[in-house]
Structures are given as C-alpha cells and as structure tokens.
Amino acid sequence: MKLRLLAAALAATVVLPFGAASAADLEVTHWWTSGGEAAAVAELAKAFDATGNKWIDGAIAGSGGTARPIMISRITGGDPMGATQFNHGRQAEELVEAGLMRDLTDVATRENWKEIVKPSSLLDSCTIEGKIYCAPVNIHSWQWLWLSNAAFKQAGVEVPKNWDEFVAAAPALEKAGIIPLAVGGQPWQSAGAFDVLMVAIAGKDVFNKVFGEKDAEVAAGPDIAKVFKAADDARKMSKGSNVQDWNQATNLVITGKAGGQIMGDWAQGEFQVAGQKAGTDYTCLPGLGVNEIISTGGDAFYFPLLKDEEKSKAQEVLASTLLDPKTQVAFNLKKGSLPVRGDVDLATANDCMKKGLEILAKGNVIQGTDQLLSADSQKQKEDLFSEFFASTMTPEDAQKRFTDIIASAD
Amino acid sequence: MTGQAYAGRPNQLLRNLHSKIASIPMILTAVVIFLGGTLWTVFYSFTNSKLLPRLSFVGLDQYERLWAAPRWLVSIENLAIYGFFSLIFSLVIGFVLAALMDQKIRFENAFRTIFLYPFALSFIVTGLVWQWVLNPEFGVQSVVRSLGWTSFTFDPLYNQSIVIYGILIAALWQGTGLVMCLMLAGLRGIDEDIWKASRVDGIPMWKTYLFIIIPMMRAVFITTLVIIASGIVRVYDLVVAQTSGGPGIASEVPAKYVYDYMFQAQNLGQGFAASTMMLITVAIIIVPWAYLEFGGRKRG
Numbered sequence: 171m172k173l174r175l176l177a178a179a180l181a182a183t184v185v186l187p188f189g190a191a192s193a194a195d196l197e198v199t200h201w202w203t204s205g206g207e208a209a210a211v212a213e214l215a216k217a218f219d220a221t222g223n224k225w226i227d228g229a230i231a232g233s234g235g236t237a238r239p240i241m242i243s244r245i246t247g248g249d250p251m252g253a254t255q256f257n258h259g260r261q262a263e264e265l266v267e268a269g270l271m272r273d274l275t276d277v278a279t280r281e282n283w284k285e286i287v288k289p290s291s292l293l294d295s296c297t298i299e300g301k302i303y304c305a306p307v308n309i310h311s312w313q314w315l316w317l318s319n320a321a322f323k324q325a326g327v328e329v330p331k332n333w334d335e336f337v338a339a340a341p342a343l344e345k346a347g348i349i350p351l352a353v354g355g356q357p358w359q360s361a362g363a364f365d366v367l368m369v370a371i372a373g374k375d376v377f378n379k380v381f382g383e384k385d386a387e388v389a390a391g392p393d394i395a396k397v398f399k400a401a402d403d404a405r406k407m408s409k410g411s412n413v414q415d416w417n418q419a420t421n422l423v424i425t426g427k428a429g430g431q432i433m434g435d436w437a438q439g440e441f442q443v444a445g446q447k448a449g450t451d452y453t454c455l456p457g458l459g460v461n462e463i464i465s466t467g468g469d470a471f472y473f474p475l476l477k478d479e480e481k482s483k484a485q486e487v488l489a490s491t492l493l494d495p496k497t498q499v500a501f502n503l504k505k506g507s508l509p510v511r512g513d514v515d516l517a518t519a520n521d522c523m524k525k526g527l528e529i530l531a532k533g534n535v536i537q538g539t540d541q542l543l544s545a546d547s548q549k550q551k552e553d554l555f556s557e558f559f560a561s562t563m564t565p566e567d568a569q570k571r572f573t574d575i576i577a578s579a580d
Numbered sequence: 581m582t583g584q585a586y587a588g589r590p591n592q593l594l595r596n597l598h599s600k601i602a603s604i605p606m607i608l609t610a611v612v613i614f615l616g617g618t619l620w621t622v623f624y625s626f627t628n629s630k631l632l633p634r635l636s637f638v639g640l641d642q643y644e645r646l647w648a649a650p651r652w653l654v655s656i657e658n659l660a661i662y663g664f665f666s667l668i669f670s671l672v673i674g675f676v677l678a679a680l681m682d683q684k685i686r687f688e689n690a691f692r693t694i695f696l697y698p699f700a701l702s703f704i705v706t707g708l709v710w711q712w713v714l715n716p717e718f719g720v721q722s723v724v725r726s727l728g729w730t731s732f733t734f735d736p737l738y739n740q741s742i743v744i745y746g747i748l749i750a751a752l753w754q755g756t757g758l759v760m761c762l763m764l765a766g767l768r769g770i771d772e773d774i775w776k777a778s779r780v781d782g783i784p785m786w787k788t789y790l791f792i793i794i795p796m797m798r799a800v801f802i803t804t805l806v807i808i809a810s811g812i813v814r815v816y817d818l819v820v821a822q823t824s825g826g827p828g829i830a831s832e833v834p835a836k837y838v839y840d841y842m843f844q845a846q847n848l849g850q851g852f853a854a855s856t857m858m859l860i861t862v863a864i865i866i867v868p869w870a871y872l873e874f875g876g877r878k879r880g
Contacts, residue, residue, distance in 0.1 A: 239843030246632065264631035264846065355826045412716070412738050414824065546630070549845030553651045553829060560828025561740055571650070578645075 194484040196252030199228035201237035206439020210505035217497040250474035258470035259541035272473040288512035304470040308507035311464035315455040320426040332459030350407035352428035354419040357552035360559040370458040386577035398565035438506030454522040467538020547579040625852035642853035674759025696757040707821025710750035740830040766800030
C-alpha cells in the first residue's frame with residue numbers, strides 16, 4: 171500500500187511540469203551583480219514573469235572573467251541553462267559553431283529585428299552564417315571619463331573638459347590628497363582604458379586599422395606611440411588606487427577620493443544608486459572630451475539548445491520580451507546603457523545618456539574590441555596592460571609587445 | 581588451498597581475488613582518469629584547440645608562445661621563490677615547534693590545537709584573512725602607525741617586488757601546523773632509550789636532535805616533503821583570494837596561467853601546453869628521487 175502511494179506521489183511530481191500550460195521556469199545566468207546592475211536585471215525578471223513564465227536568477231559574482239568560464243563549462247558539459255548573458259561578439263562564436271546554441275532566426279524575422287535594432291552592427295555580431303543566435307539587450311560604450319565635481323572643487327581647479335586638461339589638473343589633485351585617476355586592479359580595466367585612450371588620441375581610423383584589420387605596422391607606428399605616452403600619464407595618475415573591482419574604483423570617484431575614472435557607461439548605474447546627479451555631482455566626458463565617438467559593444471542573451479519543448483518555447487518568449495520597447499526602457503534606464511532599438515522614447519534619461527544617444531544618432535560609432543578581437547587576444551592584451559599599469563615598464567617596450575600581440579591576433 | 585595443490589603452480593592472478601576485484605574501481609580511476617586524462621592533455625597541447633578541443637596540429641607552436649610569454653616566465657619565477665622558501669620554512673618552523681612541544685610542556689594539547697587550527701581553514705579563507713591583515717589601510721601598517729610610528733610602511737601585497745612573500749606568509753601560517761603535527765608524531769615514535777643513552781654520553785640536546793633524531797626520522801621527513809611539495813605546485817586559490825595575480829602580473833603562478841588561458845582566453849591548446857610543462861617540472865624532480873628511494877632499495 172505504502173509503496174503504491176509513494177509511486178503515485180512520484181508519478182505526480184513527474185507529470186506536473188508537463189501539465190502546467192505553456193509556462194516554464196527558465197534559469198538565466200549573468201554577471202550583473204553590482205548595485206545598479208542588480209536593479210536593472212530585476213526589471214528583466216519582472217517583464218519575463220509577467221508573461222506567465224518564471225525567471226530563475228543565476229547571477230554569478232565576480233564580473234565576466236569569472237562568470238564566462240562557468241557558463242561555458244556548463245554548456246559544453248551538458249548542463250545548459252535556459253539563457254545566458256555574453257558580450258556579443260566573439261565570446262560565444264565557437265559554441266555556436268559547435269551547434270550548442272539555439273537558432274533564433276524565426277523569432278527575429280517574426281519580430282522584425284532587422285528593422286528595429288540600431289545600429290545594425292549589433293545584430294551582425296549575433297549573426298553567424300546568416301542565422302541569428304543572440305538577442306542584443308543594450309549598447310554599452312567604453313569611451314567615458316567620469317569626473318567627481320567635489321574632488322576638483324576641493325583641489326581648487328575647474329572641472330576639466332577634456333583629457334589634456336585632466337592631465338594638467340592632476341598635480342593640483344595630488345596636492346589635495348586626491349588620487350587623480352582611479353583604476354581597479356582587474357586586468358580588463360587597464361586594457362579597456364587603453365582602448366579608450368586609443369580612440370580619443372589616435373582616432374577612429376587608427377583604431378579600426380589596429381583592431382579591425384590587425385595591422386601590425388600601424389600598431390608599431392607613431393600614432394600608437396602617442397597613445398602609449400598618454401597611457402604612461404594615466405599610469406602615473408593612477409598610483410595609489412589600491413582597489414580591485416571596477417565599482418570600488420567608481421566608488422572612489424563618487425566619494426570624491428579620486429578625481430576621475432575611465433570606465434564604460436555601466437559606471438553610471440553606480441552614480442544613480444548613490445543618488446548623484448549628472449552635471450551637479452559628477453561630469454561625464456564621452457570620448458574623453460577629445461573625440462566624441464562611442465563603441466557599440468554590449469550585452470546579449472544567448473539561448474543554449476534545450477531538449478525540453480516547454481523550455482524552448484519559453485526561450486522564444488524571453489527573446490521577444492528582451493527586445494520589447496517597455497522592457498528596453500525600464501532596463502536601460504537602470505543600467506545606464508543605451509537601448510538597442512532606435513524607436514523607444516527615453517525622455518526620462520539623464521544628461522549623460524542623452525549625450526550618448528546624440529552621438530549614436532550622429533553615427534559616430536565604432537565596434538567594440540570584444541567584437542573585433544578573439545578572447546585569446548583580449549586576454550594577452552589584459553596581461554600586458556595590467557603589467558604595464560602596475561610596473562615601471564617603458565612605453566616603448568610596451569608598444570613592442572603590443573605590436574606582437576596584434577601581429578599574432580586572429 | 582587444496583585447489584592450488586592440484587594445479588601445481590598457484591595462479592598469481594587468482595591470489596587474493598577479492599581484494600583485486602575490490603580495487604578495480606580505483607585501478608580504473610587511476611588508469612582512465614589520471615593517466616588517460618594526462619595523455620589526452622599532452623596530446624592536445626600540440627593542437628591549436630580554442631574553446632573546444634579539435635585535431636589540427638601545430639607542432640610546438642603553443643610551447644614557443646608559452647616560453648615567450650612574460651606572464652609565464654613571471655609565474656615560473658614566482659613558483660620557484662615560493663617553493664624554495666615554503667619548503668625550507670615550513671620544515672624548519674614545523675620541526676622547531678614540534679621539538680619545543682616535545683619538551684613535556686604544560687597545556688600541550690591546547691598549543692597543538694592552536695597551531696593546527698589554521699589548517700582547518702581553506703586557502704580562500706586564509707587568503708582573505710591575510711589580504712585584510714596585510715592591507716595598508718586597515719591591517720598591520722595602520723595598527724603600527726596608530727601606535728605612533730607614522731612613517732611605518734608594510735604593504736607587501738601592493739608592492740610588485742615583494743608581493744610573493746606576502747603570499748608566502750599566508751601559506752606558512754596555514755601549513756606549518758600540519759608539518760608540526762607530523763613531526764611531533766615522528767618524535768614520539770623515537771625510543772626513550774635513545775634519549776637516555778645520549779644523556780649518559782653527555783651529548784648536548786641540539787646535537788642529539790641534529791645528528792641522531794633527524795636521521796632516524798627519515799620516513800617522516802619524506803612524507804612531509806611530498807605533502808609540502810604537492811601543495812606548492814598546485815598553489816592557486818591562495819593567490820586568487822589574496823591578490824588575483826596582482827599588482828599587475830607580479831604574483832601570477834603557473835596553475836593560474838593554465839586556468840586563465842583555458843577558460844578566460846578560450847585557448848585550450850595554450851592551457852594544455854602550460855599544464856604539460858608543469859607536469860614535466862614535477863617529473864624532473866620526482867623521477868630521480870623515486871629512483872633513488874625505491875629503485876635503490878630493491879637492489880640493496
């Protein structure tokens with residue numbers, strides 16, 4: 171008797187998931203864990219839950235470098251999640267080629283993604299051999315300099331309007347006991363700061379030649395030498411910022427302990443959580459105030475191929491929810507990033523986001539380094555720049571090593 | 581027994597059959613997972629596998645790139661420094677502590693617990709604790725400064741040239757307790773009569789330790805050495821928790837290079853080449869020693 175009851179109970183637990191209409195639990199992994207990011211991801215979860223499905227949050231702490239290996243080994247190891255964040259571009263390239271990711275072309279044509287996603291390079295990065303494999307959710311640009319108005323006031327100098335003025339103001343900041351430039355110890359931060367300096371100082375064409383065409387001659391040339399000189403300045407200005415995580419470095423700027431930080435627009439979410447206002451408490455300079463160009467990398471969701479039909483259906487629902495105009499606005503306002511569709515209204519956006527939208531509308535955009543370089547080359551670059559920023563390596567030596575990396579990049 | 585008598589020569593394969601069957605899972609694990617996995621890794625280190633293993637051979641390219649990478653060279657240097665000092669200090673400190681403990685002191689149990697306690701913590705916890713202790717803003721430096729020495733500087737984790745010693749301190753704090761316990765067990769195994777005899781002959785205590793007791797503890801020393809050495813080669817989590825390789829790349833270690841290139845850089849070939857080099861390094865140290873230790877005894 172007891173055994174039969176037990177069997178019935180077991181059977182019930184098996185049957186139940188099939189019985190429940192078309193709703194499914196979908197585990198979504200991502201590395202959005204700082205205050206501003208968590209608030210933004212909650213908006214996505216809310217929108218997805220409203221469709222009758224359930225968002226199971228799989229946040230992985232410790233930024234992309236820690237999270238991506240975990241995600242990839244889960245997918246290749248046969249324990250795929252419902253959906254996962256990647257920076258779109260080349261990070262998931264091989265997973266797609268190995269047939270582990272789901273083709274979203276049906277959803278994309280039904281919802282007309284080709285028309286609505288702006289700039290189109292975002293969707294191009296999701297496309298491999300004519301098929302679409304990811305849903306872009308936001309545009310993140312690296313090319314921002316965040317300045318603390320309070321820090322400059324304390325040092326008795328005006329808030330700089332571009333990189334050169336910032337470098338000139340550094341001694342005054344130091345005298346007031348303020349670190350001029352906050353750079354965290356995570357390797358991607360120093361590598362990213364260098365890419366930003368390159369766009370600002372050497373310009374868009376040089377950037378595209380070096381990272382797009384992997385032209386080693388340009389990488390060894392005088393334009394890049396100038397960039398390394400600027401990186402040398404940045405290195406001197408960053409002495410004393412003994413923090414690891416990017417949001418800790420941003421916090422130095424928020425609290426006025428540091429003058430500024432070169433960081434992507436995701437830093438804006440932190441200013442918002444701290445209750446600071448663009449213009450009065452902090453200043454943002456796109457393209458370091460020199461070259462107003464922003465890169466259009468960003469985050470996208472990829473959907474691993476699942477056997478469960480209910481879950482596969484839920485994946486489609488999630489994909490279309492992510493690009494829904496309402497979700498786009500709610501998510502991006504909290505995240506501090508720009509929406510992937512040009513037709514949504516961001517009237518409530520703050521000054522910095524509006525600046526970004528303007529540059530985007532003008533078309534002054536470049537592709538992000540994640541889209542141009544393989545993870546392998548990116549890692550080598552990170553090794554180089556984390557060493558450069560922490561040591562006394564000469565700019566000339568660093569440039570030589572940089573040229574080698576570009577020459578061997580694929 | 582009677583069966584064997586009829587068969588004439590006992591079948592070697594069928595002797596202790598039960599224990600042989602019982603050890604099949606372990607034999608399979610050893611052969612398939614350890615040996616098989618090792619061979620597979622070495623094999624694929626000659627390919628240009630990226631995120632997923634694939635069979636397109638590139639000869640020694642991965643190794644050439646590895647030995648040209650500044651980060652790998654720094655890792656090797658760090659491992660050498662860390663290995664050398666950690667071996668010497670944990671043996672010396674561990675033995676001295678054990679010898680002191682062996683003087684029939686009061687509260688020996690309490691002391692033993694205190695010294696062994698850090699070993700109960702994982703490397704991650706150890707690393708975080710020492711990251712705070714060595715942090716100039718709330719650690720040792722700020723305590724000493726608040727006592728009046730305002731120019732005192734002690735920030736090993738933020739200084740490129742000494743960061744590896746900061747990691748070494750944490751590793752010693754964690755590991756010497758175990759070494760002490762092993763040594764103490766060895767000391768307790770020494771016959772009381774040896775001590776009596778040396779006292780009768782009027783040999784000073786330190787000489788007795790150095791020339792009589794230590795040579796008698798050879799087996800304990802070898803066990804300890806193997807335990808310490810294996811801990812050195814695989815040091816990874818301590819570095820991740822304390823410095824994550826920084827400042828810059830100053831505290832990188834080989835195991836971290838392997839992990840970062842296999843998973844972060846999505847370059848399996850490079851990671852495999854690095855792990856193969858680690859294996860070769862271990863083999864260079866272990867093989868001659870094993871030959872002397874085990875090969876020699878059989879003949880002698």
